[in-house]
Amino acid sequence: MQAESTERIAYAAPRTRGLMRGRAFLVRLLNDIRVFPALLLIPVLIFFILWNVIPTLWMIGLSFYKYSLMSPNERFLGLRNYNDILNDVQVWASLGRTFVWVFAGVSIQTALGFLLGLLFWGSRDMPGRRIALTMLxxxxxxxxxxxxxxxxxxxxxxFGVVNWVVRQFGGNVNLLGDTNLAFGAVLFVDIWMWTPFMILITLAALGSVPKAELEAAEVDRLPWLQRFRHIILPNAKFILMLGILLRTIDSFKTLDLIYLMTRGGPGNTTDLIALLLRRQAFEALEFGWASALALILLLTAIAFTSIYLYILNLSSKRQEA
Amino acid sequence: MMRVRGWRKTVYHTALWLVALIFFAPIAWIILGAFKTRSGILATPPLLIFTPTLDNFIDLFSRRNIPGYFLNSFVMSLSAMVIAIVVSFMAAYAFSRFKPRITNFLMFMLLSIRMVPAVAVVVPVYLMYAAIGWKNSYIGLILFYAMFSIPFSVWILKGFLDGVSQRYDETALVNGGTRWHVLFRVVLPQVAPGLVAAFIFNLIFVWNEFLFNLILGGRDTTMIPVAFSTDLYSDGGLNWTFIAAMATAYMIPPIILVYVFQKYLLVGMTFGTVRGEV
Structure with a gap:
């Protein structure tokens, strides 16, 4: 028994030594200044290539075809899909509605959020602040x-609360069923959801105003409007702009809320561009057409992103200066 | 900054509380609704005082599919996040310390993924998944959610990593630590707040996500938001007690997370591009 185990050790030793050498080599390799950053980036590149580059290329390719899951044979159309989209009345109507949605929503959220943000500016020592902010x-x-x-x-x-109140005053509304009211009713929910975001942004923006300048203004007894124009706004501008831009981009993407509340109806009155694209792709199954539209939206989004980064760069340069 | 004293301060704080309560009112209303009976929730005039009942929650969780949908939400958001955070942390460290030439390009592309309407992103991925049979699979959805969370996490973590002095790395290296040791044992703890922020806000994002789940998922991989759009109808109309109970059960975790991690809210809601606290 003893002999056997010694024997085993004797056999094992060189192998372990080889393994150790292998391990040392591996450690050195993993630690190498050229290998290490590459290893760090490989996972993100895999994700990026598999889920972005390939699908996007696929989509670009498809956008030149008539490709529908309904009929199996695809046909090369060249730029016909793009031409169709640009001449499609429904697309333009949808884009128009989306524009109104973004413009109305974001401006109301910004105005309301900014005012409420100013109100919350001095709230550091309010009782139960953390709970209040969570609720807000x-x-x-x-x-x-x-x-x-x-x-x-x-x-x-x-049996909804809104119509109950309206009925007390002798009226009667079906907010989501009325072609004149549905858009506003859904927009109201969006404003309710996202005004708090602009409050948050406003608080961050106001927080970036240097305390010293504010105190100097206090000492000089500068009137409020002047303080606002000369001290608060110039300092708070960048973060506010980032917030507005983020909100614009998100608002442009709106789908969930409307899909659940009205599915674009009644009529087409709440049909935004994202809903139209979803319908064409996943109900009509016109993937060629949908790919072309998706690509147009993608380019729009990249343009937005560039503006966003431009402002972000400006603001960080400012902070360094 | 407003400086107020005495009774004016009380008025001011009451006003702030009122604003918070007004914004919370619709949510409070539905939470109340979840504890009402079917006739109670449909009563006119609306009931403010009633005997609370837990029947709606019992009904909700005794439905055959619902516990599974909740479990799907948990499993998918948590596992996607773990993958996303590890991948993003490594990438963000490489971007922050080694500044490879593709940094700016990749950071830009990553951010623009989040800016694109989700439905435009999902069209090609849907076709790809249909081709390789990943539709309605956990792996497909988890990896997709991880992919979708990476941009945000890389942005947020790079911001935090840029703020950690390179001295830490150098000292540890000089003392004989391997680069991996430096990465996970020295640098990682320094950016713990960034990791937490990225984790929490991506978690909430996946938890709330609807469209990808609707299109890439299926019967086995449904999460609660999709269940909202498909399981609402019973007895020919919308089943309000069910909606109220499901909304309440689903909203509570994110609200608690925001209460606990309030100081990361700002960085979380702005892709990590605006730093600070409120």
Missing amino acids: FAPMIITPIAAGAFFQLIYEPT
């Missing part, structure tokens, strides 16, 4: 789908 910011944290679902209940014509 809750609308943007919950899933838009849940918000859409319970606003449907609140808007419900028979």
Whole structure:
């Protein structure tokens, strides 16, 4: 027994030594200044290539074809899909509505959020601040789908709270069923959800105003409007702009909330571009056409991103200066 | 900055609380609704005082599919996050310390993924998944969510890593630590707040996500937001007690997370591009 185990050790030793050498080599390799950064980047590159580069190339390719899951044979169309989209009345109507949606939504959120943000500026020592802020910011944290679902209940014509109040004054509204009111009713939910975001941004922006300048203004007894124009706005501008731009981009993407509340109806009155694209791709199954539209939206988004980064660069340069 | 004293301060704080309560009112209303009976939730005038009941929650969790949907939400958001955070941390460290030439390009592309309408992203991925049979699979959805969370995490972590002095890395290296040791044992603890922020806000994002799950998922991989759009109808109309209970159960975790991690809210809601606290 003894002999056997010695023997085993004798056999094992050189192998372990070889293994050790192998391990040392591996450690050196993994530690190498040329290998190490590459290893760090490989996973992200794999994700990036598999889920972005390849699908995007695929999409670019498809956008030149008539490719529908309904009919199996694809046909090369060249730029016909793009031509169709640019001449499609529905697309332009949808884009128009999306523009109104973004413009109205973001400006109301910004104005309201900014005013409320100013109000909350001195709230450091308010009792129960943390709970109050959690409640204030809750609308943007919950899933838009849940918000859409319970606003449907609140808007419900028979037993919803809104119509109950309206009925006390002798009226009667079916907010989501009325072609004139549905857009506003859904937009209201969006404003409710995202005004807190602009409050948050405003608080951050106001926080970036140097205390010294504010105190100097206090000492000089500068009137409020002047303080606002000469001290607050120049300092707070960049973060506010980043917030507005983020909101613009997100608002442009809106789908969940409307999909759940109205599916673009009644009529087409709440049909934004993202909903149109979803319908064409996953209901009509016109993937060639949908790819072309998706690509147009992709380019739009890249343009937005460039503006965003431009402002971000400006603001960080400012902070360094 | 407003400086107020005495009774004016009380008025000011009351006003702030009122604003918070107004924004919270619709959520509070639905939470109340979740504890009402079916006739209670549909009562006119609306009921403010009632005997609370847990029946809606019992009904919710005794439905055959619902516990599974909740479990899907948990499993997918957590596992996607773990993958995303590890991948992003390594990438962000490489971008921050070695500044390879592709840094700016990649950071830009990563950010623009988040700016594109989700439905435009999902069209080609849907075709790809249909081709390789990953539709309605956990692996497909988890990896997709991880991919979608990486841009945000890389941005946020790079910001935090840029703020950690390179001295730490150098000291540890001189003392004989391997680069991996430096990465995970020396640098990682320094950016713990960034990791937490990235983790929490991506978690909330996946938890709330709807469209990808609707299109790339299926019966086995449904999460609650999709269940909202498909399981709402019963007895020919919308089942309000069910909606109220499901919304309440689903909203509570993110709201608690925001309460606990409030100081990361700002960095979390702005892709990590605006730093600071509120």
